[in-house]
Amino acid sequence: MNQRVNIESLELLLNDKALSSDHKAIIKKVIADERLTPEEGVFLFEQGSLAYVGALADFIRRRKNGDNTYFNRNFHIEPTNLCVYDCKFCSYSRLIKQRSDQDAWEYTMEDMMNIVRKYDGQDVTEVHIVGGVLPQYDLPFYTELFKKIKAHRPELHVKALTPVEYHYIFKKAKVSYEEGMRLIKESGCDSLPGGGAEIFHPEIRKQISADKCNAEQWLQIHQIWHELGMRSNATMLYGHIEKWEHRIDHLEQLRQLQDKTKGFQTFIPLKFRNQDNQMSHVAESTTVEDLRNYAISRIYLDNFDHIKTYWPMIGRTTAQMALAFGVDDLDGTIDDTTKIYSMAGSEEQNPALSTQQLVELIRRVGRRPIERDTLYNVVQDYSDVEFAEDKEFRGYISLPVVNN
Numbered sequence: 001m002n003q004r005v006n007i008e009s010l011e012l013l014l015n016d017k018a019l020s021s022d023h024k025a026i027i028k029k030v031i032a033d034e035r036l037t038p039e040e041g042v043f044l045f046e047q048g049s050l051a052y053v054g055a056l057a058d059f060i061r062r063r064k065n066g067d068n069t070y071f072n073r074n075f076h077i078e079p080t081n082l083c084v085y086d087c088k089f090c091s092y093s094r095l096i097k098q099r100s101d102q103d104a105w106e107y108t109m110e111d112m113m114n115i116v117r118k119y120d121g122q123d124v125t126e127v128h129i130v131g132g133v134l135p136q137y138d139l140p141f142y143t144e145l146f147k148k149i150k151a152h153r154p155e156l157h158v159k160a161l162t163p164v165e166y167h168y169i170f171k172k173a174k175v176s177y178e179e180g181m182r183l184i185k186e187s188g189c190d191s192l193p194g195g196g197a198e199i200f201h202p203e204i205r206k207q208i209s210a211d212k213c214n215a216e217q218w219l220q221i222h223q224i225w226h227e228l229g230m231r232s233n234a235t236m237l238y239g240h241i242e243k244w245e246h247r248i249d250h251l252e253q254l255r256q257l258q259d260k261t262k263g264f265q266t267f268i269p270l271k272f273r274n275q276d277n278q279m280s281h282v283a284e285s286t287t288v289e290d291l292r293n294y295a296i297s298r299i300y301l302d303n304f305d306h307i308k309t310y311w312p313m314i315g316r317t318t319a320q321m322a323l324a325f326g327v328d329d330l331d332g333t334i335d336d337t338t339k340i341y342s343m344a345g346s347e348e349q350n351p352a353l354s355t356q357q358l359v360e361l362i363r364r365v366g367r368r369p370i371e372r373d374t375l376y377n378v379v380q381d382y383s384d385v386e387f388a389e390d391k392e393f394r395g396y397i398s399l400p401v402v403n404n
């Protein structure tokens with residue numbers, strides 16, 4: 001489908017007598033590439049059907065990225081799942097007093113370097129490092145780790161730690177955010193992942209993660225990092241106790257910082273999962289709601305180039321559907337080096353997809369598979385790449401997963 005056909009689908013909507021003038025005013029703004037107001041953002045959540053927001057998001061996605069659908073080859077290091085904080089939604093962490101639990105771990109520097117060495121000779125382009133917050137993983141520890149990784153494999157992109165960790169380790173080291181981020185950059189960290197953002201609004205943040213860095217600190221650390229000429233991502237944990245207004249407030253704060261710095265690459269909505277945490281009584285969002293959230297994020301964040309889903313979190317079939325609702329990035333040919341998703345009850349308990357499988361998954365919904373590096377440089381365009389027949393693989397055209 002080309003851009004012309006895509007516009008025609010919006011023009012058809014404009015002629016739909018059943019659609020209100022408010023819906024039509026938003027369609028006209030989207031066609032004209034005009035920014036939506038926060039009120040219009042809330043309106044989309046309140047009154048935008050899945051088909052309506054999907055049509056708008058797909059139009060914007062095609063205008064920005066065509067059919068390109070990105071993925072990369074990465075592996076994860078999670079230094080520990082022990083944490084000084086106690087976020088209510090967290091299924092992953094254990095308190096320090098649970099140190100002896102069999103599912104708690106604390107990697108040494110050598111353990112982590114062994115993980116890096118395990119990928120020697122493999123085509124990975126990125127190591128993603130994030131985990132719990134503990135005193136022994138301090139500023140000297142992490143700067144040494146980054147230096148060692150770079151000494152061992154200089155071309156490997158180090159994407160590491162969120163403002164939650166940075167706020168803690170800078171405070172402990174008694175350095176300012178500016179000084180701390182400069183040291184982190186000099187030691188070899190190349191970019192920041194988007195975690196720790198949760199929901200910025202204090203009304204919600206104080207209920208779900210009261211003790212870690214607040215919204216201003218999260219945004220400030222990213223701003224300082226961007227001002228050093230570096231890039232980062234942003235997330236939002238949605239689908240728990242927040243209201244539509246809180247989601248739009250979150251997106252609005254990201255949009256405003258992006259106007260200033262242009263340092264964010266990708267926005268990643270993270271679905272709240274209720275397995276084995278202090279919010280297990282809160283129902284999870286439905287697949288329809290997940291798709292609407294991707295779409296509205298795509299529509300609202302007009303200054304973000306990419307919207308990403310972590311396919312292990314929502315499952316590969318929903319990830320495929322998300323490609324029609326504004327998403328243009330499926331993250332990586334991830335293997336089971338991350339436990340963050342599976343411990344929260346994600347769809348994929350042992351996430352692993354080969355390049356061939358991921359490429360096939362993208363092709364089957366008519367999109368163009370592009371392997372990228374962390375900074376969205378094209379590593380390989382897989383549009384015309386033929387793979388040897390995979391006898392095990394039967395494609396991913398399956399019925400939608402029903403989230404219950």
Ligand code: SF4
Nearest residue numbers: 083085087090093132
């Ligand atoms: S979400 Fe992060 S900061 Fe919060 S308890 Fe879990 S690991 Fe710790």
